[in-house]
Every structure is written in structure tokens, then in C-alpha cells.
Amino acid sequence: MKANAANAERKQCSEKVFDGVCRCFCRIPASVERGGKWYCGTHDPERVAARRAKRNAAYALEREREDSMLRLAEARVKALGAGRPAWRSDFGLSGGVTLSAEDADRVIARIRKLEAIARDNEP
């Protein structure tokens, strides 16, 4: 009798979800009431908002890290006078620099020129 009473009191979640065929009400029993509507733990608007805020914060942190790595790589490219920010598909921006063969040859030529100047100026 008690189980039947509990079942009768059980509310249906107000969220509609796509089940692969149609958009119908979520089948998970509701557990909280928000603004006059009942929701299950998954679709509780407060928990949904908290999950979204957490995800957005993580995304913003990642964007900030990527922007920082891009600025670092751009400063290195500027200092080298060659190359472009390195991007790895598995790691994103690392602050590293990718040199083409031509870029590398230019940098090597500059280093050799500087080494020659340094040798000429040795006492």
C-alpha cells in the first residue's frame, strides 16, 4: 500500500528529450520542484545551470591558456624573425614555433653571420 501511494505521488520530469524517435517527456522520475514544475536530478534547472557554468568556466580557462600560449609563440616568432606558432592536433598551442626549411636556413645563416662577427671581434 505504501509503495502504491509513493508511486501515485511520483511526478514526471517536465523536460522533453529526444529519444531517437520523438521528443517526449523524460522518463526519469522527478525529484525536485522548480517554479511549479517537477524535474529529475539530471534536468533540474539549477543543476543544469551549475553544470553549464562549470563547463563555461573550464572553456574560458582553456581559451585563456591558448591565448597565452599564442602570445608567447608570437613573441618567439617575432624575436626569431622566422616561423609561425606551432599547433599540435593533440595538444593545441604549446608556445612553440614551427620553422619551415627556408625559415630554418635563414635563422642558421643569421647565427653564422653573428658567429663570424663575434670571431672577428675577439681580441
Ligand SMILES: [Zn+2]
Ligand atoms: Zn528528466
